[in-house]
Amino acid sequence: xxxLVHSFVAHFGEMGSRWGINRTVGQIYALIFVSPKxxxxxxxxxxxxxxxxxxxMGLKELQSWRLVKLRHVAGDRREYFxxxxxxxxxxxxxxEERRRRxxxxxxSMLRSxxxxxxSCDEDKVAQERMKGMxxxxxxxxxxxxxxxxxxxxxxxxxxxxGARVQKLLxxxxxxxxxxxx
Amino acid sequence: xxxLVHSFVAHFGEMGSRWGINRTVGQIYALIFVSPKxxxxxxxxxxxxxxxxxxxMGLKELQSWRLVKLRHVAGDRREYFxxxxxxxxxxxxxxEERRRRxxxxxxSMLRSxxxxxxSCDEDKVAQERMKGMxxxxxxxxxxxxxxxxxxxxxxxxxxxxGARVQKLLxxxxxxxxxxxx
DNA sequence: ATCAAATTTCAGAAAATACTGAAATTTCGG
DNA sequence: CCGAAATTTCAGTATTTTCTGAAATTTGAT
Numbered sequence: 001x002x003x004l005v006h007s008f009v010a011h012f013g014e015m016g017s018r019w020g021i022n023r024t025v026g027q028i029y030a031l032i033f034v035s036p037k038x039x040x041x042x043x044x045x046x047x048x049x050x051x052x053x054x055x056x057m058g059l060k061e062l063q064s065w066r067l068v069k070l071r072h073v074a075g076d077r078r079e080y081f082x083x084x085x086x087x088x089x090x091x092x093x094x095x096e097e098r099r100r101r102x103x104x105x106x107x108s109m110l111r112s113x114x115x116x117x118x119s120c121d122e123d124k125v126a127q128e129r130m131k132g133m134x135x136x137x138x139x140x141x142x143x144x145x146x147x148x149x150x151x152x153x154x155x156x157x158x159x160x161x162g163a164r165v166q167k168l169l170x171x172x173x174x175x176x177x178x179x180x181x
Numbered sequence: 182x183x184x185l186v187h188s189f190v191a192h193f194g195e196m197g198s199r200w201g202i203n204r205t206v207g208q209i210y211a212l213i214f215v216s217p218k219x220x221x222x223x224x225x226x227x228x229x230x231x232x233x234x235x236x237x238m239g240l241k242e243l244q245s246w247r248l249v250k251l252r253h254v255a256g257d258r259r260e261y262f263x264x265x266x267x268x269x270x271x272x273x274x275x276x277e278e279r280r281r282r283x284x285x286x287x288x289s290m291l292r293s294x295x296x297x298x299x300s301c302d303e304d305k306v307a308q309e310r311m312k313g314m315x316x317x318x319x320x321x322x323x324x325x326x327x328x329x330x331x332x333x334x335x336x337x338x339x340x341x342x343g344a345r346v347q348k349l350l351x352x353x354x355x356x357x358x359x360x361x362x
Numbered sequence: 363a364t365c366a367a368a369t370t371t372c373a374g375a376a377a378a379t380a381c382t383g384a385a386a387t388t389t390c391g392g
Numbered sequence: 393c394c395g396a397a398a399t400t401t402c403a404g405t406a407t408t409t410t411c412t413g414a415a416a417t418t419t420g421a422t
Contacts, residue, residue, distance in 0.1 A: 002301065004297055004299065004308070005303070005304070005307050007290070008307065008311065011287065015286065017201075017408095019201075020201060022379080033310055034307035034311065035306075036303060036307075040398095041398085041399080051381065051383070052399085053383075053384095053400075053402090054380080056401090057381090078397085079398080079399080085310050085313060090314075091321075102199050105192075106196060109192045113189060119184075120183065123186070126183075126216075133214075133268055135268065136268035136269065136271075143341075146345075147343070147344065150347055156320065157350060163331060165346070169338060198378095203411095232411065232413070233368095233412090233413090234371080234413075235412070237369060237371090238370085258419075259368065260368080
C-alpha cells in the first residue's frame with residue numbers, strides 16, 4: 001500500500017463506527033474503492049493483515065450494502081471484488097440502504113403505535129409527538145424514493161441550486177395562481 | 182411507563198446502534214421525547230432502571246447532539262430535560278450534527294490527500310476516485326447548509342414535490358435560455 | 363461561607379462486538 | 393464424480409464498549 005492509500009484506508013477504518021460499519025469493513029471498502037483493479041479476498045487479507053475469514057465476513061457485509069460487486073477473472077477460480085466508482089451511484093445505494101435499515105423499521109413501529117387507542121392523557125401526548133415524527137419520516141422516505149429516480153445530472157443541478165430553489169418555488173407559486181389549479 | 186410508551190422506548194433502544202448511539206441513549210431520548218413534561222435524571226434512571234451515572238452520561242451525549250434541552254423548574258434544584266417536539270427542527274439538528282461528525286472529517290482527509298503528488302499510477306487512480314468522492318461530499322455538505330436556511334414550510338413543499346422538481350427545472354431551463362445568462 | 367442536594371468522574375465489572383483459526387462446505391476444472 | 397482450491401461457518405478468544413457504584417466535585421439556598 002502506498003502512503004496515500006494507507007491514509008485513506010486508515011481513515012475509513014476510524015470512521016467506520018460512526019458510519020455503522022466496523023473497522024475491518026471500512027478498511028476493506030476503502031481499499032477496494034481506490035484500487036485500479038478488482039481484488040480478491042486473499043489480497044485484501046494480506047494487505048490489511050486480517051484473517052481470511054474476517055475478510056470473508058466483511059465482504060459479505062459490503063455486498064449486503066451493495067457497495068462492492070463480485071467479478072470473475074478469466075482462468076481464475078477466485079472471486080474478485082470492485083466498487084462502483086460513480087459517486088452518485090454510491091450515494092443512491094447508501095440512501096436506499098439506510099432508508100431500509102434505519103427508517104423503515106421505525107416507520108412501521110410508529111404506524112402500529114398510532115393505531116392504538118390512547119389509554120390516558122400521557123398516551124395522548126405521546127401519540128401526538130409520534131405522529132409528528134411519523135409524518136416527517138414518511139415524507140422523507142417518499143422523497144428519497146422520488147429522488148432515486150432522478151438522473152445524476154438533474155440531481156447535481158438541484159443540489160447546486162441549493163437554497164435558490166426557494167426562489168424558483170415562489171416563482172412557480174405565482175405562475176400557478178395565474179393558471180390551472 | 183404505559184405499554185405504548187414502553188414499546189416506543191424499546192424500539193429506540195434497539196435501533197440505537199444503527200443510528201450511532203447506544204441503547205441507553207436511545208431510550209433516554211425516546212422517553213424524553215414523548216413525555217408531556219420535562220424529566221429529571223432521577224426519574225429517567227428510575228423509569229428505565231439504569232444507574233444514575235449512566236443516565237447522566239446519556240444526557241450529556243444527547244445534549245452534545247442538541248436533541249434535548251436543559252430546563253429549570255422553579256423551586257427545584259434538579260435539572261430537567263425536554264426535547265424539541267417539532268420534527269423539522271429535529272431533522273435540521275440531526276442533519277447538521279451528522280454533517281459535522283460524519284462528513285467533515287472525511288472531507289478534510291480527502292482535501293489533504295488530493296494535495297499530495299501521486300507517486301505512481303496506483304496513486305493516480307486512487308486520487309481520481311477520491312476526487313469524485315470529495316466533490317460529491319462537498320456538494321452535499323453545501324446543499325445541507327443551504328437547506329438549513331429554508332423554513333420548514335418551504336422545505337416541506339419541496340419534499341412533497343419530490344421528483345416533480347425535475348419538471349420545474351426543465352421549465353426554468355427553457356425560461357433561462359430565453360433570458361440573461 | 364456552609365453544607366446538603368445534585369451532578370459528574372472514573373476505575374473496574376459486565377456485556378456486546380469483532381476477530382481468528384480450524385473444520386466444514388462449496389465450487390469447478392478435469 | 394473426484395479432488396484441490398476457494399469460501400464459509402462457527403466456537404472460542406480478544407478487544408471494545410457500555411454500565412455501575414463509590415468517590416469527588418459542583419451547585420445554590422441559607
